[in-house]
Amino acid sequence: MEEFRNPDYKELNNTIVGQAPTMIQIKRNIVRLSKSDVTILISGESGTGKELVARTIHKLSPRTDQPFIKINSAALPTNLLESELFGFEKGAFTGAFQKKPGKFELADSGTILLDEISEIPLPMQAKLLQVLQDNEFSSLGSITDTKIDTRVLAATNANLSEMVCEGRFRSDLYYRLNVVSIHIPPLRARKEDIGLLCQHFLKIYAARHGRDHTLINKRTMEQFYQYSWPGNVRELQNFIQGITVLGDREGLYEKMGNNGPVSVFLNGQRAARPGSTVASGSVTRRSLKKVCKEATRKAETEAIVNALFHTRWNRRKAAALLKVSYKAVLNKIKEYGIEARYGELLKKE
Template structure:
């Protein structure tokens, strides 16, 4: 067992498993990581212990036959206790994972799982107490549930997508190293969340995580913010000020929108990466720093390099461990999970208990293109919760009157006409489907109604066309 595992913040854990050897194995591991462990042989006892509110986190080894953690969570009252449960699945399915997250589980670890995955999950949710761990809040304290949800919403990645699961597994594996990470992806895909995930899974988890938006300040101010300055270095520099690198010493520095950094600053950043020391503005000697760099961008970095807007040598320095986050439209299975997650969060945030989605709303959300990705769906659900009447969120609450017919991020062109010389039924079918999709702005639900077929049939047709290289 590596000594790095002992750096996780200690907590009081409940471990429930149907098999004694599994309980004892987990107990040995958790205690080696510094936690205080209580073993629970059955779910009835677990429920009684949870009511005492004496524990920070519960780990349930889920097995549909011997210890069904999902059914147990369904029977728990909605009093915050679900937010303190990690499901470790011996035999789990994607449906189990979705249901567990809908019920509010802190995490769902499916086979193959190992010590590192479990340790990373515990670190993420017990984490650094200085960072405001949700589990550090007692359930009986006023506002605790809201604070727990706020922390979870801000720092937890919600996904049941196989693509994201693989990416998170890779992130866990590289987290303990000090290698520089480059995270690319469209705006709203969760690049900062991924950066925090890596930090929380590393041996720097109890050290500072400092974020700096490189597009937020002009070049001269950004240099001072990053590298710090000495007293009198420029007009208004009344005192010595440490920069973000020094503030992140021992921890992680996130350089958000790194492609917006001016070329002269890129040269200074390259030197910091090479020498691991910074020169304060107006300083006379370098300052040593131990910082793990994570950079993010929503731009095409290779193109920025070829256009002369980003240094080639800096690109290779940053691109040691690359991650490209998929857009939400590329992982549609996450849409209902995220919708339910944000619904629960904003229902608690605004005290609108009992609010739910009206029939057909989730299906409509699944059919949208989400150009703004996770940020867009989050904002849309917040709006829906605030505008909902009679405890139901309708499409009108979410989209408004002007967006009900489209809003899929694609242009609407109802003037598309079938070619006059097309007679093959397969081509007529394809052109008709294309026309319906264009007319409805890509809305498959509305397009299927125009075509007189089910949404499932339309999806199958689109999938067939994609298999032969056709994109409607």
């Protein structure tokens, strides 16, 4: 079997975890395609591992010692995107005090990943196509062309062929990018990989946080198999990290179901529910007002931590999720001491 003889597979199996037939085929394609310079379009839902696949292709390629440069097309407005991709000369526009190389130039001899390619505005699509066809470009303000030897990979979680039909993406660029495609299926379509992925992440996070290897019980694993993982491998990874750091307790997975988001419970305790929030022994000794205040504090802290966990400490996005103002979230974070208690976990990756 090719898989046993080729050392690339050992490297691959340590980085891209998965034995589902579709993943085995993807790994075979990665090994084969990494040796050529062909342009590849990598598609798949968010969190399925598109960037991981792109980085692995680069790593297994003859370009491995050269740079791997990623550009996120969605993050930048058109004019900035152009200068990010192609750079500019000194004096090209007001404020261009010195020459700045673009990502294509930085990736010369290496690989460039055009991430979220569907977000590239139409005028930029034309320029990009030209660069891909001619292997040369001119930076802003330059009168000469620069030759480049950059391998191009593109990633998308949108349906590009549909966008072509709707006139939102240039068909010629689509065909130029889509010389070969790798489609990564969502995690719900390869549930047999969930167990392996859990082991993989448990090992990583136990080592990283100096914790014992957490064991996941049978009932929980069954829930994992039933859950649809809309955030795919990234969601599973975040969840395992949460278990490792915050601790696994009974009821930790209770909220998990196809109707709601995965929730990380603080201190392994359940979310506060109306009427069942406080340990019964202590209720009698406290005023109803105080009981209410504590329950609110606990439930709000949990909701905010969950939102920050899912948005990776993006407080604006967390505020949107919680349907409150940004300022309200900032105040609560301060009031409940969330940054001091959970900041280290929530701000990671």
